[in-house]
Amino acid sequence: MSELFDAVDALIAGQSPLPPPGERERLRKAHGLTQEQVASALKVRRPTIVSWESGKTEPRPPQREAYARLLEKLSELYPATPAPVPAAAAPSPVSGTFTGSTAPVRREAGSAGPRTLSTGAAPDAVAMTAEQNNQQPPVVRTATSHPGVTTRPSASRHPAAKKATARPAAAPAAADPRFGNGPLAVVDADTGGQVFAYCVGGLVLDVPAKSIPALVDWTLREAKLGAPKLSGPGKSADPLLVLTEAACERFGLPAALTGEEELAGRLPEGHKVIKQLVRAEWKLTKRGFGPWARIYRPVTGSERACVQLCIPSWHALDARHWGDAAQLPPAELARLLGTYAGRVMTPRGSTAVTGLELMTALHPPTRASEPGIDGKRHSEHNPGSLGKDPVDPAPCEAPDGHPLLTDLPRFHVRGPAEKLFEEAYDWARPLTDCECTKRHLVGLDVNMAFAAGANGVPVGLGVPTHVVDPVFDPKLPGSWLVDLSHVDLSRVKAGKEWVELDGGLLPSPFTPKGERPEGPAWYATPTVAYAQELGYDVAPTEAWVRYENGRYLDAWYQRLRDAYLATMADLGVDADLAPGDFLTAMDGYKARDPQLAIVVSAVKATVKGGLGKLRERPRGEGWRPGEPWRALSRPTWRPDIRAAVISRTRINLHRKIVKHAAFTGQYPVAILSDCVVYAADGPSPLDFLPYRDGKPLPGGFKLGINPGLVKWEGTQSVLWGEGVREQFDAPELNLARYIKDGTVTNADNGE
Structure with a gap:
């Protein structure tokens, strides 16, 4: 019983x-x-x-x-909060002047009017509303209030306002009171000249400012915008204001830059708005007043006074990564950028710039020391960070034109034995006779491949040390001069056992083009370690190693991974789906919420762009080889870290390819970065991936949304592939580049 x-x-x-x-x-x-x-x-x-x-x-x-x-x-x-006491109807607006406090007026996007009270409202009602909003009481308007305070922007001017309440702001108990209105606001103006700030969570604030200096001052004093720091010794994120075209016109800025201004990336120094800022004792950073402008005053004590502006109509939001975000109505743009800011960080510029800034925000270069004898604290190096001073790369890690290479003869081309060349795959081969009898070419794409490559990889934190005839250490970050031409892919170790493979159908793991190396070359640590893993001895003759090292990118990976997974979950793609359910969930996921799909795109671009910035090249006119460029002054200009991540990403993919080939006898026909193409009898990845009882091949390809797992990229017919190669007379044309939708143009082929 x-x-x-x-x-x-x-x-x-x-x-x-x-x-x-x-x-x-x-x-x-x-x-x-x-x-x-x-x-x-x-x-x-x-x-x-x-x-x-x-x-x-x-x-x-x-x-x-x-x-x-x-x-x-x-x-x-925390019992549910009772419904708020209805406020008395606001008086009809009449002409007059604003009187009373300059505190922000709260509106809810989609509401009939601002959350304000007439003078006839009971004091208790005012106090209750203020308590529920976790901020000071709302402004009490009189019959002589500003004409625009009790009316909403017209529906035609703000068509998306009603949608913005779908995602409520965080509960006050969990929020930093300094930033009660979120990390950013989209600033817009109606046809009557009234300015509104659309915040995250559907909140709309009245903006009393009539100039850019006044807007900056209002933001810092009244708007309660910004975000808490991401790391203990870090700094809070500065508030971000996104200005629409109407707001630009309202504050004396052009709706679009001229061709000359766009080329310079900024307004001319003599522009009236810049003069206004100078008179108000505000400063601009070296990049001036451009699509992403930072307006600040020097730090006094521990207080920062800085506001960042983003101007979409000046192409601040690159359509390659942000889609049509620049064309969204203010409330929807606030929701999109707010989601990204909450899950990644407040944008600091392009996705690439933000990716780099996120590394620093998670590992600030300095921290406050323990109190000294005099009881005072001072700034000291933050362990685990890259520090506040830039370091030179090893000569082999320096890109062409770097000041370290001025002694090289003019027009000298460095070969593999002089230059570290760790890049992503761009490899393809002709189809075998057996593969030609199959019907389909199926592409697999590795999710967040470079983020997964960054996870757990030890990288150098300090200066490199030159070593001659070193003993290779797979745990020591660095660049190694070693001959790997003896590694034979027809017989390699897969785990503890040796396996026989058709080495001619596999790309070399040591070169981006998949060609077998011909002699000594410079490699990052993960590449050399993989040669050992395949069962072969390595004997470097020279190395530049970094004894001060750590897993600098782990927190960066984790934050971007979580942002990606949370947003994909919002789009209906969970991390624990079975293979078939995963493929179904991925089908058309972008259409379920196009704005969240843009967030996914921006997160991915933050990964790739941030890593790319680690070896940023000179930009603009006037630079000559041998001269330093601006990026070299950053502690985060670290080509060795970029090389280690790319090396590990390429090796991760090759390891899966070897596991798959050893178990199934199937070999890739093309690889482009994180996309790999196989010939198969069916159009689905499940037609050739070796799943047993829903479980994938250990160490092989696994369908799923987590970084490092794979999703379906696209399927084309074998006839299509052979036809494209015949059309361009290119037997080894990389079909991975076109597998998604099958479109091939002369421009794509480099013609």
């Missing part, structure tokens, strides 16, 4: 009542808990919590009972 009772108890526990999805999120935030903390306590992944809070999935035993208990306890601590 006891077994029956136990079964009944288990059944009841499995159906524990849960509050609705929105309430689950509210309760968690009210207690100041992150999704990561809840996931860790319940022994699930963070995207699972995201799915539970969005209602896409429901928890199952045994986690369901524990989750229900958590929510029950939180609901006792």
Whole structure:
């Protein structure tokens, strides 16, 4: 009988009542808990919590009972807030002047008017509304208030305002009160000249400023915009204002830059707005007043006074990464950029610039020391960071034209034995007779491949040390001069066993073009370590190693991974889907929420762009080989770190290819960066990936959304592939470049 009772108890526990999805999120935030903390306590992944809070999935035993208990306890601590007392109707606007406080007026996007009260409202109602908003009481307007305060912008001017309430702002208990209105605002103006700031979560503020200096001052004093620091010794994020074309015109800025201004990337120094800033004692950074402008005053004590502007109509939001974000209505643009800011960081410029800035934000170069004898603290090096001073690369790591290479003869071309050349794959081969009998070419794409390559890779933190005849250490970051031409891909180790392969159908793991090296060459540590893993001895003759090292990019990877997975979960693609369900969920996922799809694109671009910035080349006219360029003055100009990540990414892919070939006898026909193409009998990845009972080949390709796993890139026919190669008379044309939609142009082929 006891077994029956136990079964009944288990059944009841499995159906524990849960509050609705929105309430689950509210309760968690009210207690100041992150999704990561809840996931860790319940022994699930963070995207699972995201799915539970969005209602896409429901928890199952045994986690369901524990989750229900958590929510029950939180609901006792934080009961639902009763509906606010309705405010008295605002008076009809009449002409007059503004009187009273300059505190921001709160509106909800899509509401009939601002959340303001007439003089006839009871004082208790004012206090209650202020308490619910977790900020000072709203402005009390009189009949002589500004004509625009009780009216909404016209529907034709702001067509998206009603949609912005879909994602509420974080609960006040979990928010930093200094930044109660979020990290950023999209500033817009209506036809009557009234200016509004659209914030994250559907909030709209009235903006009283009438000039750019006044707008900056209002932002810092009243707007409560910004974001908390990402690391203990770091700094809070400066507020970001995104100016629409109408706002630009309202504040005396051009809606678009002229050709000359666009080429210079900034307004001329004599522009009236810049003169206004100078008179108000505001400064601009060296890049001037361009699409991404930083306006600041020098730091006094511990206080920063800095506001960043983003101007989409000046091409601040690159359409390659931000899609049509620049054309979105203000409320929708605030939601999109706010989602990115909350999950990655407040944009600091292009996605590439932001990717680099995120590294520094997570590992600030300095920290405050312990109090000295005099009781004072001072700035000291932050362990694990790159420091505040740039370091020179090793000569082999320096790109052509670097000042370290001025002694080389003019027009000298450095070969593999002089230059580290770690790049992504661009390799292809002709199809075999057997592959020509198959019907399809199927492309696989590695999710966030370079982010996965950055995860766990040790990189140098300090200066390189030159070593002659070193003993190779796979744990020591550096660049190694070694001959790997003896590695034979027809017989390699896969794990502990030697396997026989058709080496002629495999790309070399040591060169981007997949060609077998012909002699000594410079390689990053992961490449040389892989030669050992394949079962071959290595004997470097020279090396530049970095004894001060660490896993500098781990936190960077984790934040970008979480941003990617959370956004994909919002789009209906969870991290724990079965292979078939995953392919179904990925089908058309962008159409479910085009704005969130743009966030996914921007996150990916942040990864690739940030890594690319580690070896930024000279830009603009006037530079000559041998002269330093601006990027060299950054501590984050580190071509060795970029090389290590790219090396590891390429090796990760090659390892999966070898595992797959050893088990199935199938070989890739083309690889481009993180995309690999196979000939198959069916059009789906499941037609050739060796799944058994839903489980993939260990160490091989696995379908899924996590970084390092693969998704379907596209399928074309074998006849298409052969036809394209015949059309361009290129038997080894890289079909991975066109596998997504099959479109090939002369421009793509370099003609």
